[in-house]
Amino acid sequence: MKNAKILKIIAVASVLFVVMAILPVQALTSSDETIGVPAGAMTFDELRSIISQSANKDTIENNIEYEVCVETADAWQLPPEIVEKMTKEDLNKLACLPDYFTPNQMSTEGITYNSGGQMLLDETTHVVKTIVIIDEEAYNYYASNEPWFATWEGCCAWANNILEGGDDYLEIPFGIDFQAQSQYYSYWETPDDMDYYDLLDEIxxxxxxxxxxxxxxxxxxxxGGSIVGLANRMGHHFLMNAAASxxxxxxxxxxxxxxxxxxLYDCSxxxxxxxxxxxxxxxxWQTRGYCTGCTTQINLNCARFD
Ligand SMILES: [Zn+2]
Ligand SMILES: [Zn+2]
Known part of the structure; x- marks a missing residue:
């Protein structure tokens, strides 16, 4: 009897021990890349198959020859004395989270509209129809920062806010208007062993x-290690670290x-x-303006997607 009781205690204890041993491992794996595709999101593979059905292969071959522009790390970091003074609200503004950051001009899929006093774009705008892909780390970053429920739609709204804020100084004075195509927002579990060159190659x-x-x-x-953005000069593709804020x-x-x-407009x-x-x-990080050289380049190429 006594031995049986001891055996039972040992059995329970060893089960507990095993469970305790497994838990940290589970905690580690669940914080890795196992969040799954957010509800309502199209995957990158689905996007790729939709596009490849009608893709023009000549353009793809041209893209491979575009010059790749690399950014280096040191330049991208804000001085520590500035970072020290930043509040959560400042960081949310840097992250372009809606409700914290407001683009000057908003437009979508050919329709421009006034929203909250934002400027309405005229019809001479050079529309750039843009497909946005969001990866799981960007989604996680958004989900950990946004103050409301994290949804795929909310994440797309965030991505759109980055885009709309990002093209403000291309819209005026150049009339270049990036417009996210809502039907093509897609979600990609980017393989961890890919660096930014691999990711750019893939898209x-x-x-x-x-x-x-x-x-x-x-x-x-x-x-991206020492890189936060990578673009094909005069190309059709770029990537950026959306969590760089x-x-x-x-x-x-x-x-x-x-x-x-x-x-993409040949600025170097x-x-x-x-x-x-x-x-x-x-x-x-201090100016949104262009020098005369860049202004000339953008004016030369502003209609390249028309
Ligand atoms: Zn650059
Ligand atoms: Zn310049």
């Missing part, structure tokens, strides 16, 4: 013109969108020089 193989669109933007939350970069993602988008990086321009690593 580069998908030709947005196959479905009448112009540009594909990947908003990733995956770390958090640790360790603390950068305004609207600026990041604008910087990468400008590469100025490096760490003193040119007061968003393409300068020195000033990219």
């Amino acid at each position: 580069d193989g998908v030709d947005p013109t196959g479905v009448g669109c112009d540009v594909i933007v990947l908003m990733t939350g995956q770390s 958090g640790w360790p970069y603390y950068i305004p993602v609207a600026n990041l969108f604008q910087h990468e988008a400008s590469h 990086d100025h490096g760490y020089d003193q040119t007061y321009c968003i393409m300068s690593y020195t000033y990219q």
Whole structure:
């Protein structure tokens, strides 16, 4: 009897021990990439198959030859003395979360509208039909920051806010208007072993013109190591770290969108020089404006997607 009781206690204890041993492992794996596709989201694979059915292969081949523009890490980090003073609200504004950050101009799928006193765009605008892909780390970043319930629709609204904020200074004075195509928002569980070059290669193989669109933007939350954005110069694709408003970069993602988008108009990086321009690593987080060289480039190419 006594032995049986002891055996029972040992059995229960060992079961508990095993459960305790398993729990931390489970906790680790569940915080990894197992959140699943958010309800209502189209996956990147589904998007890819829709596009590949009608894609123009010639354009894809051209894309491969586009020059890749690389950003380096040091320039992207805000000075610690500025970060120290930032509140949660400041960070939400940097992240372009709706209710914290308000784009100057809003427009969607060919329809422009006034919303909350925002500027209505005229009909001479160069519309850039944009497909937005959001990965699981970006979704997680959004979900951990947004103050309401995290939904796929909410995440798309956030991505749209980044885009609408990001193209403000391309809309005026250039009339370039990026418009997210709501039917093509898609969700991608980006493989962890892919770096930003791999990710760009992957989206580069998908030709947005196959479905009448112009540009594909990947908003990733995956770390790019020393890189927060990568664009094909004069191409149709770029990616950006949509979580770059958090640790360790603390950068305004609207600026990041604008910087990468400008590469599509043949603007090049100025490096760490003193040119007061968003393409300068020195000033990219302090100005949304362009130098005369970039202004010329964008004016030359502003109609390239018309
Ligand atoms: Zn750049
Ligand atoms: Zn410039």
